[in-house]
Amino acid sequence: MTDTPYPLPPYAQALDMTIVDEIDGVPVIGMPFADRVQGRPGYLHGGAISGLLEIAAITAVHRALQAKGSDSAIKQVNVTVDFMRGGLNQMTYAVGEVTRLGRTMANVEARAWQDDRDKPIAMGYMHYLIKAKREDAA
């Protein structure tokens, strides 16, 4: 693992997401409230919350792969998002947890919260396919 954080993708940068902290070695992604992430007035759009969960999940999988010395690429198979609370006009945080990392797939849970990590505003459950590097596959 390097000290350089995994660079956040263009989509994450467009929504102003940054790595704000670490929990147990896994980056916490922060996303400030702004018009571009707003759904109904005063609340986050579910898709923007899902985006934060996605970035947290991807970051967690990359960290887990790095820790194993793997440079495999990943491909998302599916995601289920539960929306539990309205996202208010404030900073939102998310962290991903790789619940299982196998040779062919990874199960990931991502949690998004605002004031209290124990009161998530949304949870995401994702499956990723672990793909051999393109050069190896060729």
Next chain:
Amino acid sequence: MAFGKPDLGSIVPKGTEFDPALVNKMMGKFGHGGFLDMEYVGHGADWVELAIDWREDLVADPDTGILASAVIISLMDNATSMSIWTKLGEFRPQVTMDLRIDYLRPSPSGERVYGRGICYHLTNSIGFVRGFAHNGNADEPLAHASGTFIRIGDRIS
């Protein structure tokens, strides 16, 4: 009111026939829908189709140009949400309870992505939805969606 976005409830008063094309001028042009620049494509009795153009800043993987998964979620969220009001024939305040997306294939770099949301069942409090995303040929979907919306009191929104 934050950012001066008009309230959907006041734009579409109770008892007014729901017009997804009109409502998308708000949902697709302000806030997150505006950031994604969602466009109204068409609708039927129980479905609404919207579209988003590929853009470099919506990409999750710069090597492949594949759109972020959440762009599809946002598209399906808006399309399915509007399919409920379309089937109902009027607006009622609701929030997404859950949404599942299966990605059959990636949306290729540069390709416009369409999302069709279908409301297949409505109760007094829940809207059951499904839908799919494609790149212009509905017979070649790139993702399938299913989810539920829950009605909320007029007090919240």
